[in-house]
Amino acid sequence: MLSGSCYLPHPDKEETGGEDAHFICTDEQAIGVTDGVGGWADVGVNAGLFAQELISNLVRAIQKEPKGSFNLTRVLREAHANTKVKGSSTACIVALTDKGLHAINLGDSGFIVVRDGCTIFESPSQQHDFNFPYQLESGNGADLPSSGEVFTIPVASGDVVISGTDGLFDNLYNSEITGVVEHAIRAGLEPQVTAQKIAALARQRALSKSSRTPFSTAAEKAGFCYYGGKLDDITVVVSYISGSVSE
Template structure:
């Protein structure tokens, strides 16, 4: 198969995602974050949410993404406890190290979650949440204790 055909077949892979609120995902390729789903919020720390009362955001407010991926890409999905405590480059660094070490996606996810938890408890380190708080005019420094869920997927493809 020619390189052009191979490239065209690889580009037909993609992820289809629906996201609402402050959970999200990033796509890492060759050690760089190439996509991050944006956070949906009404104001600082007041994110879109689905609830059972009248103050709920509607499912139609969700963002829908189709993003091309290629073999070798890594998708990291997580809750706000991940993204409030780790910058993209910190997540990417863990992924790069894990891939070089030959770690499975589940172990990579555990390592990312452990680092996010460590940062959440660190009162002396700048975090994405503390940066956002400061940008909103709030004096805040350190991590933010919150739920931390991480799912890591390695994109692979077998092309005949």
């Protein structure tokens, strides 16, 4: 699994680094994304610090797991227990093993798997209500790691996994992401360049006041009158699957 990433903080949060965080563990064949919940800013808390500490703890927990055999619920539980700063965050972890792709997702970050120009898997978004995602908080004040959805997905050489925060999935439909991936594969682009191209398109949509987006569609379904994208931190991690994997 060869991975590359791109992170575009919200334009208003560039000085503080934004509220997303992510990791790529090459040796462990694992990636993860977290998205600090921006509502904490109302009480003077930078939730990006929670997301960053959670990421650091996720990496430590993954490195303790038996190689090629991940218990991602245990990983998320241990990382959450060791995250002490104030704030809350969504979390998504994806790992490649000889039995396929293992993943856990809590909240409205997530991932899709693309094969031959089609989305063959999409992790469902976990939300209590419109724009109110499941989230981990320091202590037990919010959702628990056990609320995360666990997935095992057979993958084949040539598949592409696109993971990201809601800054990606609120602004681009899967067909738009897949279109960028297909063009990138044909052009022989590396995962990082592909991630940059996806993130750039997501930012373009986020700035639009008129484009139809997944966020505007969801807002409409929830009874709101909303047009265009949603300006947010955008994290994109692109992973190319190659070699001998489970079919």
